[in-house]
Amino acid sequence: MDLHWQSSLATGNELIDKQHQELFRRMEKLLESVNSGQGPKCVSNAITFLENYAFHHFRAEEELQRKNNYPEYESHKVQHRIFMEDVARLRGDLDRQGASAELQLKAIASVGNWICNHINKRDKSLASYLQERDETVKHS
Numbered sequence: 662m663d664l665h666w667q668s669s670l671a672t673g674n675e676l677i678d679k680q681h682q683e684l685f686r687r688m689e690k691l692l693e694s695v696n697s698g699q700g701p702k703c704v705s706n707a708i709t710f711l712e713n714y715a716f717h718h719f720r721a722e723e724e725l726q727r728k729n730n731y732p733e734y735e736s737h738k739v740q741h742r743i744f745m746e747d748v749a750r751l752r753g754d755l756d757r758q759g760a761s762a763e764l765q766l767k768a769i770a771s772v773g774n775w776i777c778n779h780i781n782k783r784d785k786s787l788a789s790y791l792q793e794r795d796e797t798v799k800h801s
């Protein structure tokens with residue numbers, strides 16, 4: 662499973678892209694802790710880091726949207742909330758006694774897929790909106 666950030670995921674917004682890269686690093690850490698059989702405590706810590714960082718990132722994106730009157734703010738925010746619920750479910754799955762490494766990896770892969778889809782659909786739209794707005798301000 663490949664959870665590396667790649668340039669095709671770049672939105673063009675520096676802040677958003679930096680935070681996405683960090684989000685991927687935290688996903689990789691989680692993957693590593695499952696892969697190397699580090700035990701439930703390490704896996705749980707890695708999920709906590711991911712949750713905290715995702716929360717921080719979503720808040721930053723939502724603030725940018727509010728400040729710039731982004732028309733899709735509400736629906737974008739719903740997507741972020743769904744992600745946080747998915748991660749909470751992932752924690753439940755991983756905490757559950759007897760979940761095989763294979764199942765755990767599957768759960769992480771689906772969270773990784775979600776992030777890629779969200780970036781490609783939602784965050785790229787947001788970034789181009791912000792860029793257009795920026796250019797309008799510069800030229801007015």
Ligand SMILES: [Fe+2]
Nearest residue numbers: 681718722784
């Ligand atoms: Fe994002």
Ligand SMILES: [Fe+2]
Nearest residue numbers: 722779783784
């Ligand atoms: Fe987003």
